[in-house]
Amino acid sequence: MSGQRALVIGGSVGGLFAAHLLGSIGCDAVVFERNPDDLISRGAGIATHPQLIDIMARLGIAFDDTMGVKVGTVVVYDRGGRAIAERRTDRIMSSWGRIYHALKGRLPPDAYRLGKTLIHVAQDRDGVTAFFADGSEERADLLVGADGARSTVRELFMPALQPSYVGYVAWRAMLDEGEVPADLRAAVFERFALCLPEGEMFIGYPVPGRDNETRAGRRAYNIVWYRPTDPEVTLADLCTDANGRRHAAIPPPLIRPELVAAIKATARAKVAPQLAEIFSRAQPFFQPILELASPQIVFGRVALLGDAAFVARPHAGAGTTKAALDAASLADAIAACGLDPGLERYQCRQIRFGRGLLTLARLEGEHLSAQLKPREQRTAAELQWDVEGVIHAHVSRSAELRKVLDATGTSAPT
Numbered sequence: 001m002s003g004q005r006a007l008v009i010g011g012s013v014g015g016l017f018a019a020h021l022l023g024s025i026g027c028d029a030v031v032f033e034r035n036p037d038d039l040i041s042r043g044a045g046i047a048t049h050p051q052l053i054d055i056m057a058r059l060g061i062a063f064d065d066t067m068g069v070k071v072g073t074v075v076v077y078d079r080g081g082r083a084i085a086e087r088r089t090d091r092i093m094s095s096w097g098r099i100y101h102a103l104k105g106r107l108p109p110d111a112y113r114l115g116k117t118l119i120h121v122a123q124d125r126d127g128v129t130a131f132f133a134d135g136s137e138e139r140a141d142l143l144v145g146a147d148g149a150r151s152t153v154r155e156l157f158m159p160a161l162q163p164s165y166v167g168y169v170a171w172r173a174m175l176d177e178g179e180v181p182a183d184l185r186a187a188v189f190e191r192f193a194l195c196l197p198e199g200e201m202f203i204g205y206p207v208p209g210r211d212n213e214t215r216a217g218r219r220a221y222n223i224v225w226y227r228p229t230d231p232e233v234t235l236a237d238l239c240t241d242a243n244g245r246r247h248a249a250i251p252p253p254l255i256r257p258e259l260v261a262a263i264k265a266t267a268r269a270k271v272a273p274q275l276a277e278i279f280s281r282a283q284p285f286f287q288p289i290l291e292l293a294s295p296q297i298v299f300g301r302v303a304l305l306g307d308a309a310f311v312a313r314p315h316a317g318a319g320t321t322k323a324a325l326d327a328a329s330l331a332d333a334i335a336a337c338g339l340d341p342g343l344e345r346y347q348c349r350q351i352r353f354g355r356g357l358l359t360l361a362r363l364e365g366e367h368l369s370a371q372l373k374p375r376e377q378r379t380a381a382e383l384q385w386d387v388e389g390v391i392h393a394h395v396s397r398s399a400e401l402r403k404v405l406d407a408t409g410t411s412a413p414t
């Protein structure tokens with residue numbers, strides 16, 4: 001793609017991988033992010049997989065001890081705080097901020113533009129024009145929509161296709177290691193911990209801390225708590241701010257204080273005390289869990305990537321890895337076949353992969369979705385977690401992801 005230009009819409013992990021990998025095949029790639037300020041303060045834990053680590057290595061970023069926190073044990077606690085199942089594992093838990101920082105730091109400053117909201121795209125025989133909310137326009141040979149689950153780029157081409165809510169939310173929280181009481185730090189901090197109240201899943205694990213620090217004492221504890229939540233009443237109420245305004249995606253600071261107090265009280269009533277204690281010291285927020293499968297991810301010289309193309313439930317912990325694999329597949333296909341045939345190849349491969357990942361993640365999430373049925377209509381399997389099955393799924397995540405890649409013929413590019 002030497003001498004050609006690409007506009008990458010969205011400056012999160014997908015957009016950054018796309019800019020780097022297209023850059024590596026000679027393309028002049030520029031990222032446009034709608035947020036006016038640097039995104040580094042976005043904090044959330046990110047599980048990693050070998051495929052993500054391989055693509056980072058390809059970009060010259062070694063996944064060393066500064067990139068994440070190693071965990072060697074998965075443990076399930078019961079409501080009383082007793083460990084009821086335990087297994088060895090070998091995972092590196094990173095954070096969105098750490099991966100973003102590593103990728104963004106290697107991009108030339110003029111290749112990443114903040115405060116640029118894409119509103120329209122036009123195409124002709126010679127290329128693509130992007131129109132931004134500030135009135136500016138940019139022209140290029142290729143436009144990549146890496147603008148997330150509620151992608152503007154996707155909506156321009158497939159307005160009827162919207163992500164669907166799967167019946168549960170994830171309450172999330174991060175607590176600095178220094179704020180975790182010393183006895184809990186010794187007991188749970190370095191473990192991948194689960195607690196399984198009826199129909200719910202509470203997960204905690206260590207991640208890089210505030211300044212992306214992975215040294216002991218400077219890390220953070222990350223919590224994801226999946227809770228079935230009916231859309232019309234409870235979710236609508238959760239998404240309503242103190243002024244009575246309802247949001248599609250409510251910003252964390254606008255979540256009403258009484259809802260935050262209530263979820264902390266629920267944690268104390270339902271979750272192992274050591275995990276509930278950490279959760280209740282943090283500032284939780286929630287995200288509705290969504291799913292989306294695009295029937296098409298290439299429209300002329302426009303390609304969708306990452307969550308803009310497919311949103312899988314987060315159980316496989318592979319959204320970032322998928323964004324990286326999509327970007328690598330796009331760059332490799334264009335390098336091998338040229339721009340237009342390369343885009344066709346990209347679409348064919350990554351639609352298969354997106355569908356495979358969606359199916360894998362749905363298998364685990366179906367238990368949670370089933371909880372919205374009246375209790376008497378739930379099967380025995382839906383009423384009780386299979387603890388061994390859950391722990392096995394966590395230990396074998398990366399192997400399962402490898403199987404999806406192999407089965408869909410989309411093995412990680414080298």
Ligand SMILES: Cc1cc2nc3c(=O)[nH]c(=O)nc-3n(C[C@H](O)[C@H](O)[C@H](O)COP(=O)(O)OP(=O)(O)OC[C@H]3O[C@@H](n4cnc5c(N)ncnc54)[C@H](O)[C@@H]3O)c2cc1C
Pocket residue numbers: 009010011012013014015032033034035039045046047048116117118119146147148149150151152153170172224287289305306307308314316317318319320321322323
């Ligand atoms: C509860 C939960 C847990 C998760 N856990 C993990 C995990 O452990 N491991 C993992 O790998 N993944 C995890 N994920 C998924 C992961 O966060 C996403 O898959 C990943 O962030 C997708 O990256 P993306 O770049 O495609 O999209 P996003 O991160 O959504 O970024 C899209 C970007 O585009 C920008 N944008 C949007 N519209 C426009 C526009 N019109 N113009 C310009 N810019 C625009 C946005 O501001 C944003 O910065 C989890 C997700 C959830 C909800």
